[in-house]
Every structure is written in structure tokens, then in C-alpha cells.
Amino acid sequence: MNLYIGGRNQGKLDYCRSLLKGECCVVLDGAELPADLQGVLKTELPADLKEKHLILDQLHLWIRTCLEEGPDPQDVFRAFSEKARESGAVLEIISDEIGNGIVPNDPFEREWREAAGRLLREIAAESEAVVRIVCGMPQVIKKAERPAANHSNLVQAAANDRSNLVQTVQLYLIRHGAVKGNLEKRFIGTTDESLTEEGAETIRRKKEAGAYPDPRQIDILFSSPLRRCAETAAIAFPGKETVLISEWSEILFGDFEYANYLELSDDPRFQAWIDSGGEAAFPGGESKAEYCERVKRGFRTVCALLRDAEARRKTAAHTETAEGTGTGREITAAATVHLGTMKALLSALTEMGYFDVQAANGEGFLLTIDPENECILRTEAFS
Numbered sequence: 099m100n101l102y103i104g105g106r107n108q109g110k111l112d113y114c115r116s117l118l119k120g121e122c123c124v125v126l127d128g129a130e131l132p133a134d135l136q137g138v139l140k141t142e143l144p145a146d147l148k149e150k151h152l153i154l155d156q157l158h159l160w161i162r163t164c165l166e167e168g169p170d171p172q173d174v175f176r177a178f179s180e181k182a183r184e185s186g187a188v189l190e191i192i193s194d195e196i197g198n199g200i201v202p203n204d205p206f207e208r209e210w211r212e213a214a215g216r217l218l219r220e221i222a223a224e225s226e227a228v229v230r231i232v233c234g235m236p237q238v239i240k241k242a243e244r245p246a247a248n249h250s251n252l253v254q255a256a257a258n259d260r261s262n263l264v265q266t267v268q269l270y271l272i273r274h275g276a277v278k279g280n281l282e283k284r285f286i287g288t289t290d291e292s293l294t295e296e297g298a299e300t301i302r303r304k305k306e307a308g309a310y311p312d313p314r315q316i317d318i319l320f321s322s323p324l325r326r327c328a329e330t331a332a333i334a335f336p337g338k339e340t341v342l343i344s345e346w347s348e349i350l351f352g353d354f355e356y357a358n359y360l361e362l363s364d365d366p367r368f369q370a371w372i373d374s375g376g377e378a379a380f381p382g383g384e385s386k387a388e389y390c391e392r393v394k395r396g397f398r399t400v401c402a403l404l405r406d407a408e409a410r411r412k413t414a415a416h417t418e419t420a421e422g423t424g425t426g427r428e429i430t431a432a433a434t435v436h437l438g439t440m441k442a443l444l445s446a447l448t449e450m451g452y453f454d455v456q457a458a459n460g461e462g463f464l465l466t467i468d469p470e471n472e473c474i475l476r477t478e479a480f481s
Contacts, residue, residue, distance in 0.1 A: 099188070099189040100188075101192075101218070101225040101228045102190070102191070103194070103228070114190050114192060128155060131154075131163070132163075133160075133163045133167040133168070134169050135177075152187040157192060161214050172216060196214055226240075227240060233468070267404050268430045269467055270431070270463075270480075271462045272330065272434050273437050274434055274460075275329070275330050275333070276294055286351075289355060292326065301330050302333055310432070311432065315430050316432050317407055318407050319431070320342075320400060321343070322348070322439065324347050324348065328340060328434070335432060341403065345395045346435050349380075349386075349442070350384040351380045351383050353381040354371075389442050392442075397447070400431075401470075408469070447474045448474050462480060463480065464477075465478075
């Protein structure tokens with residue numbers, strides 16, 4: 099059995115099929131399978147499965163069906179995989195990574211993520227190979243002690259070739275400390291307020307509690323150009339030079355700038371914006387789609403700077419190794435930004451919804467990113 103995981107639309111099924119080119123395989127879509135899987139091996143598959151590859155795609159959607167209809171997915175899958183092994187089939191399991199460290203408010207959504215996590219851990223433990231697919235590229239997490247029967251040499255080659263593994267960067271995305279406009283629930287975009295004393299103290303306390311990395315561990319520090327973010331960066335990472343990313347400033351609220359909902363309650367334009375589900379442009383400002391595109395441009399700039407930093411690190415590491423003075427390490431970065439920046443970036447580049455992204459002042463997300471392919475591999479909230 100082999101397991102392929104990754105985000106949605108990352109090319110997991112195509113990659114799995116490329117490994118099995120020229121070999122007999124049967125694909126089952128987890129979105130269409132019955133919860134109990136009864137009869138699948140007998141009625142939907144060839145009678146002779148010996149040495150055939152049985153691809154179970156979208157396992158996460160089948161798990162959801164189980165939870166909706168009642169059967170325990172772990173019990174059902176164990177029975178199914180045992181029958182598949184007895185028939186001589188090689189199971190190839192494909193699943194999206196769901197959740198990204200975010201705990202949803204809906205109890206069923208939480209249960210689904212937890213059930214998927216439990217079953218995938220069990221499958222990973224029993225699998226001969228576990229591969230994460232990012233932008234169609236393989237990251238080998240686990241390789242077989244011996245090649246799996248009829249399994250392509252590509253997985254083994256990827257495991258042995260370090261150049262095939264994605265060079266990742268850890269990026270701490272931190273929301274700025276509170277300003278007066280935050281406390282009054284205002285649309286604060288371009289208004290360039292400083293942190294309140296309480297807002298600055300929140301950042302100091304979190305720094306002292308170890309919520310943020312030591313400044314010496316940060317290779318490059320980014321910030322929105324607005325004062326509240328630059329001041330947060332100076333408190334959280336004293337002495338570090340800050341690279342300003344203009345595209346990561348807050349959304350342009352236009353005519354609604356620095357107003358709150360009470361002041362706008364009688365404005366028909368505000369009701370029209372609400373009725374659009376937040377999709378319409380603010381009068382005289384940006385739409386959510388325009389803002390997401392702007393923040394994505396900023397992300398591409400950040401990735402380019404991280405690639406440059408990685409190139410310099412490799413050069414330094416090569417020199418140190420030649421001189422016998424040390425070894426290199428992976429890049430760690432931080433960015434002090436707005437909640438809007440987080441919403442735009444994570445909704446554009448992960449499965450998270452724009453309005454589902456939430457972080458209090460001083461809190462944020464730890465991102466594992468691939469700067470070469472300009473994508474986010476993993477998201478974990480922190481406080």
C-alpha cells in the first residue's frame with residue numbers, strides 16, 4: 099500500500115498514474131463510493147486483481163460520507179484493505195490534507211478533520227511509501243525498505259535524490275498589535291495609526307512568552323509599510339532590518355475608511371456591500387478579488403527575496419563547510435501584517451475561506467512555503 103497526500107488540485111492522481119504507466123490500474127472515486135464499501139471488490143472491479151493497482155482517490159470525501167451515514171471509517175477501511183490484499187491488489191491511496199491546523203467552529207467539520215487525521219496516520223504507518231504532492235512535484239516522506247511490487251522506480255529515485263525535495267521556508271505571519279481603530283471596530287485601512295500602549299504591551303508579552311522566534315533565528319523580516327505593522331516588527335524582533343512589502347498593506351476601504359458599522363448602518367451602499375457577501379468593491383476602494391490579487395503579487399515578491407536569501411545561505415554554507423566552520427540551515431522568516439493580508443493570502447493560496455481566517459492582534463499563522471514554486475504547503479495557527 100502507498101499513500102499520496104497534498105492540497106486540493108496539486109496533481110496527486112496524475113502523479114500516481116504517471117508512476118503506474120503501463121501497468122494495470124483501477125481508479126475508485128471516494129466521492130462516489132458507498133460508506134460501507136460492501137460489494138465494491140465484487141461488483142465494481144475485475145475478478146482478477148492479482149498484481150493490479152487499485153487507486154482509491156479522494157479518500158477524504160469517502161471519510162465524510164462515512165461520518166454522514168454512520169460507519170466508522172477506520173473499521174470499514176481495515177476490512178476493505180484486507181480484502182484487497184487477499185485479492186492480490188496493490189492499494190494506492192490518495193487524499194487531500196484537510197484542516198491545515200485550523201479548528202473550525204462547526205462540530206461536524208471538526209469531527210471530519212479528526213477522523214481523516216486518524217485514518218491517514220494508520221494508513222501512513224502501514225504504507226510502504228508516503229509521498230506529498232505539491233504543484234505536481236513529489237516530496238517523499240517515507241520510502242519502502244524494499245521496493246513495493248510493481249511500484250515505479252520514480253518514488254525510490256525521488257527518495258534518493260535530494261534535489262527532488264522541495265526546499266521549504268518557515269514564515270511566521272503575525273497580525274499587528276491593536277490600534278485605536280481596532281478597538282472601535284472601524285474599517286481601518288490606509289489610516290496610519292500607531293499602536294496603543296495596550297497594543298504594544300500585548301506584543302511585548304507574547305514575545306516574552308516565546309510566541310515568536312528569537313530575532314537571531316529570523317533570516318529576513320517583512321512588514322506592511324503601515325506604521326502599526328512596522329512598530330509591531332520592531333517590538334517583536336528588535337534590531338532586525340525590515341523589508342517593506344507595499345502590496346501587503348490593508349485593503350482599501352474607500353469611502354468607508356475609518357467608519358464603523360453603526361455609522362454606516364443607514365448607508366444603502368453599505369447594505370449593498372453586505373448583500374454581496376463581501377464580494378463587491380468598497381465604494382471608491384478595492385473588491386475582495388482585487389485585494390487578493392494584490393496580496394498574491396506581494397507573495398511573489400516575498401518568494402523572490404527568499405530565493406535570494408537561500409542562494410546566499412547556500413554560498414555561505416559552502417564556504418563554511420570548505421573551511422570546516424559549520425553547516426547551513428533552512429531559512430526562517432517573519433512578516434508583520436494586517437488581518438486582511440492574512441485573509442487574502444490564505445484564501446488565495448490554501449483551502450481556507452476568506453472570512454474563515456481569523457487571528458487576534460499579535461497572533462497569526464506559521465506557514466511552510468515553497469518559494470521556488472511560490473506556494474503554501476502547510477498552515478498552522480499560533481497564539
